[in-house]
Amino acid sequence: ISDNKDKTLLTLLSEEHPADIAEILEGLGPDDATYLFKLLDSELSAEALLEINEDDREKILKNLSAEEIAFEIDELDTDDAADIISELPQERVTEVISEIDDDDHAKDIVELLRYEEGTAGSLMAKELVKVKETWMVPTCVRKMRSQAQEVRRVHSIYVVDQDNHLIGRLSLKDLLVASPKDKISSIYIPKVDSVHVNDKGEDVARLMQKYDLEAIPVVDDNNVLIGRITIDDIVDLIIEEAEKDYQMAAGITEDIDADDSIFDKTKARLPWLILGLVGGLAAAAIMGGFEDALTRFPELFFFTPLIAAMAGNVGVQSSAIIVQGLANDNIKGSMVNRMFKEIGLSMVNGIILAALIFVFGFFLDYNTNISITISISLIIVIIMASLVGTFVPLILDKNGIDPAVATGPFITTSNDIFGIFIFFYIAKVILGF
Amino acid sequence: ISDNKDKTLLTLLSEEHPADIAEILEGLGPDDATYLFKLLDSELSAEALLEINEDDREKILKNLSAEEIAFEIDELDTDDAADIISELPQERVTEVISEIDDDDHAKDIVELLRYEEGTAGSLMAKELVKVKETWMVPTCVRKMRSQAQEVRRVHSIYVVDQDNHLIGRLSLKDLLVASPKDKISSIYIPKVDSVHVNDKGEDVARLMQKYDLEAIPVVDDNNVLIGRITIDDIVDLIIEEAEKDYQMAAGITEDIDADDSIFDKTKARLPWLILGLVGGLAAAAIMGGFEDALTRFPELFFFTPLIAAMAGNVGVQSSAIIVQGLANDNIKGSMVNRMFKEIGLSMVNGIILAALIFVFGFFLDYNTNISITISISLIIVIIMASLVGTFVPLILDKNGIDPAVATGPFITTSNDIFGIFIFFYIAKVILGF
Incomplete structure (x- = not known):
């Protein structure tokens, strides 16, 4: 397929879900995969990169320059970006980060890289929708619109005070029903579950499962809102943990697939x-x-x-x-x-x-x-x-x-x-x- | 605790999450649990009922009349209601259903009870937010408001044609950004993943994990939208399946807990x-x-x-x-x-x-x-x-x-x-x- 019909290939692939493209890339050799990968538009390729298994991703990343990787990273949420960067060899990490155009994005990624693996901090993303309790409903909707551009999915709207302390959440439903004259402080829900940035991933998973949560805000020692964890990452974590326990019970110490060497x-x-x-x-x-x-x-x-x-x-x-x-x-x-x-x-x-x-x-x-x-x-x-x-x-x-x-x-x-x-x-x- | 201070107890409990109340009820004997259960207001008690483990739930339900059960069921989403009713002995099922006040709710539950265990149909809820492609944005927002009263969480907004065929989805973000003069048909996303009502639960779980979905619409043979499955039920399913496999590998055939008889x-x-x-x-x-x-x-x-x-x-x-x-x-x-x-x-x-x-x-x-x-x-x-x-x-x-x-x-x-x-x-x- 990969000979000359780049255009037809592209239109064909642009309709596919990134997870499906990832599967196609995994099926190709590293050179063909890199070729095809560079062909894709950056939003799609970045998402596909995320879905590819670790071994194949490593091979593709090896074939890309720091600038090209940074370009992909720019398209990703902070948590996913941090995951991919953390897989790179140490000397390339700094190089790639310096090539990221958006300085805020780069700063957020560097922050996430600091958290220890397996903690809430390593699972969270910096992207979230937060509103101040002092805002009026129309201000809130306007500000939310601009925030929402950055956030793939608006799960919950978190309410903070002037100093960014998490004080509650706002339900989209209530916002839909609210009158334009309402102030956020009068319609928000002052109870919100949250986790500390150093909490263990499994504990976060247990909490989210118990309370049927789809996202949970992450706070630091001072209860300042610093990120949020979404259920899709928790689903991956749960499956990974279950597989690890299953393999351990069978006497297998490292995560291996049927097709490993x-x-x-x-x-x-x-x-x-x-x-x-x-x-x-x-x-x-x-x-x-x-x-x-x-x-x-x-x-x-x-x-x-x-x-x-x-x-x-x-x-x-x-x-x-x-x-x-x-x-x-x-x-x-x-x-x-x-x-x-x-x-x-x-x-x-x-x-x-x-x-x-x-x-x-x-x-x-x-x-x-x-x-x-x-x-x-x-x-x-x-x-x-x-x-x-x-x-x-x-x-x-x-x-x-x-x-x-x-x-x-x-x-x-x-x-x-x-x-x-x-x-x-x-x-x-x-x-x- | 359970002697006389009903009021203090109630104010104490009304602040708790249903999952926590369920844990308290599990800790009590069946009589005390029933007493406390009847004390709670019906929204809270219905949710707690859902979270209690099967054995203890059975004991509490035994102590309730069909009318009392129907009253709890009225507060629950159709999928949860169907789950609880399906645990009742056959002769009580009809009795309870006939006592449910809301006829539409009763009809939906009866429909859900028909689907075989382990299929998408048995996992889905009837509650969802759907809009017609022919509506204008303001009509859509108005109709959505009334639908949203019934739906606990607005995950996705599904778009259907005149005959209820699923044709796409609407992103809340796009709706927030849309102008009031837009028609739904011009802003909706014509691509939407869906599952068939007879698909296996595990396949639904795999699909939702692969594509990071938080809800997926369920359609029948004619592509008519009949329900939706949410990620919280899928998380429970994944954990249950993992536990079953783990126990099976250890030579345990039925789902048992450390504290079973x-x-x-x-x-x-x-x-x-x-x-x-x-x-x-x-x-x-x-x-x-x-x-x-x-x-x-x-x-x-x-x-x-x-x-x-x-x-x-x-x-x-x-x-x-x-x-x-x-x-x-x-x-x-x-x-x-x-x-x-x-x-x-x-x-x-x-x-x-x-x-x-x-x-x-x-x-x-x-x-x-x-x-x-x-x-x-x-x-x-x-x-x-x-x-x-x-x-x-x-x-x-x-x-x-x-x-x-x-x-x-x-x-x-x-x-x-x-x-x-x-x-x-x-x-x-x-x-x-």
Whole structure:
């Protein structure tokens, strides 16, 4: 397609949504993509740049001069502009910023770059519609019109006092219904949710979800309005967090896609596999210690994978429930209570499973003592595994570590080892070797 | 608190957000909660009702008459009203609907109840702001004012023709800037994304995320505008889906909380544990078949848990990547290609891990033949496990089954069995027993 018909191509693409253009660009090689990218008019290309995945964006940006990048940046909202600039190598950042035509825009971007990743400050945009409480309705509408040119979507209108302190919000509906003689101070809503610039992104997301907000103002230590966060960025954050937790539970440490390189994938997957390997060696060492029992009770060794698997599964189940509960902030009540409940639950599950083992054992003609050993071990191992699964994430969380690391390989591996150890120890007591 | 000071309580609560009141109600017993609930003014109580979790809501609704419920429903948007009514027992549904004062509201709710769960129809609300292309700007503003009374938030203004066909949207910004002499047909944007009433909720969510939409109109087969979906409901949907996938990966079949009853938790957790048990029995049977090797090569039995654990971990990692890729709709390219890439990746991981086994084996003084057997088995088992992890979800997806069921216990259990079988078979070939 990319040979000569630039004009037809352009008219074709100008009808498309930037997200769709981004997909087309991702499908091309870096040179073709850059060529096509430069062809697009700057509003469209800037938006498309935003939607392209990070790897492909990096390749296109490499082919552009600082001036060309600044030109794209000029078209973007401050938050998106800051996101893209922060991906550039350090030496290009200053270069690109100095090339931005609009000085205010450049200043806002530099401010946003200062905030730490994952904070409200790093998620917010400087663009917003704000009105002073002292204005009359017609002044307000006039001022809003000029502000609205800059703001892609008017979510909420924030009301500030003379010193830019956030004091409330104005509903567009009320403004539509208001008489021209009203003053803003008489029609605004003095209650408004806001977040502090240093609040964590996940907390902002939880707040916005709980109160069904589409935008939330961001204030500094002095309650001065300095930006706003919109729901589209929060949706992206929520999805990203969910994917990270899901991958973590599966034993993948870095964000990777199905189509990433083998090297990236190995880097993300190998650490947890090595952990599993070490766990397996520990298990082998434990079993080696009970070698004497090998000839008299070989069944014990046949059932070790069963015990290990059950310990792992139960642990993962328990930890998943706790990790989600912590994420949703609904883990309440005393630890002792939770412990008794968890023991009760595991007893119920354990007894049902032990009974099944017994039934199978009867039909498959196992030695009764072996059946008893396996059944009792299973109940105890399940209780232990569910306690580990419940309390490891709770303890990690108390110590400021993301509890999500606990689910998956970490819990599985440690429960495998504990489970096997308990199993052989109980067998030793019951069977007497 | 709930003894006599109703008035102080009320003034205290009337300042709170419905979501916070919901939390207070959840903390009370059903009788106190109902008492407090009836005390609240109906707008606040209706909103709070919406935010309460399903179990507690059911208890409060049980204590209310059909008339009282209808009174709450009257205050809610059609989509929320339909959600609550659909939770009632069938015989109360008709009763409540007949008690709703506003006939149009009742009709809209009945219409929404017809749509299947999980479709765009079940997510949409009937409330929206729509204008006809033939109107002039002042007429439009006047009509919008009266429509806006009913709509909590004016997201987008949809433009329809005489027969209610969706033909575009109007930006509030453009309306603010427009001159009173303009006709809507000259200022509206003729491009608007919309979804069909039968589209799946997840697809709607993907579309809204991709295009950063805050509301999307819903049309029927004839492109007639029949409702709109707002981002807050989509945020809830995304979180719910992510939680379901996370729980599924951990072997939990139903949506449960950390504080659900033992019975509910057992119901959700036991099926997967039984699957694991059956897998463990199969593994025991396989190992029993190789009993002859027990005395000569006891190490084989010590290392079985290691092999099983690695097979399980690798399978879960591979399947998690594919399940997420499918959810994000970015699994492209040929199957054969994917297979070679997956084999390459597993070879790299497998060889590194096998080398580690060798090093450990050297220091722990293992028999060389045993080390070779374990190392080679590990590489082959990892390749097999990653192929199973990759292709099982792909095949499930092709057959219209949610691939998320594949991650977790299902993959772990089957890979355990395969892994152990392969391990002993390779051992038999290498060690010759």
